[in-house]
Amino acid sequence: MRGVYLVTDRDLCFGRSLEDVVLKAVRGGVSCVQLREKTLSTKEFLSEAIAVKELLGNFPVPLIINDRVDVALACGADGVHIGRDDMPYAAARGLMGPRAIIGVSVETWDDVMFFQDLDVSYIAASPVFATPTKTDTGKPWGLEGLRAIKSFSRHPIVAIGGINESNARKVLEAGADSLAVVSWICSADNPEMAARQLKNIIEG
């Protein structure tokens, strides 16, 4: 669970296809891809998920579906990411099975506490910094918050929200295992290079 974690947003891809951006990002070294779609129909979402799953088949990169367990099951994804408005974790685990990757968002200390004794695959500290990509979030954790989570939680930590080349090292030093990005890759002139820059920081 260490690496660059891409969360997709088709609206930030500036007319490029999502598959194109994902492929470039994977070539640049992202270690995990989460498809997040809040407006597509089930049919469209599943169709996209199947296409991305096929594309990822050539790489050792798991596919995570945001929220939709049905889409994840139907496309053979490796897991789901569960936010606060999504299915309860226990229900998702029951449907996905014991081997699936199931990550959860933690926006408050109550969330961190709640998941401490559950077998989640990771907790995503959201947001680390304020970000325009996702505005329905809680107060940013900041580096201090991240450090506090790290000292308490037994789970791998994915940091998300406002992460870029200039703050990545500090986020890692504060305890993040993975760096999740949306616009840093989706909106990059060169998604492959953007992914590689973060990967190099993580491995550096």
Add this chain to the structure above:
Amino acid sequence: MRGVYLVTDRDLCFGRSLEDVVLKAVRGGVSCVQLREKTLSTKEFLSEAIAVKELLGNFPVPLIINDRVDVALACGADGVHIGRDDMPYAAARGLMGPRAIIGVSVETWDDVMFFQDLDVSYIAASPVFATPTKTDTGKPWGLEGLRAIKSFSRHPIVAIGGINESNARKVLEAGADSLAVVSWICSADNPEMAARQLKNIIEG
């Protein structure tokens, strides 16, 4: 598959709770309940589905979930209803298993033909009449269209769209096995009586 088939729409319940309307409708004799929610979060939809499933536990009335196979699986619903923008039928059947009720909407002859050799539980001719409840539909089938479907299709037919007490008998005579209604029950002053009126017409 003969009876009154309630499709829910919380916006048409005029401030009454959905559970309240469903309970009254079931007391009035509906034989099947489909929960349709296009705006709720997964968490809210599942919470509602679990509540309605529990409520229906005392009656021999199956619970069908519109579109969302994940919600259906998580709440233990009896089946799903699949529209043209939803998961493909084969994928839904694969996830729901061979015993689930899986109904599909047919809006064109292509749809009717497509499902003829598949093991769908029913086809829903949609809409039979023009209706303000759902505007993203094809051209109404009308009674002639319903008769034509009946003479061709091997599947039970659920008629939906603009059905009420005054046209119910004709819809049945044209070949419908079930009468699906939304506003006729959800918006009725007395949902129990509205359901019973249609049930009495079906039972002749």
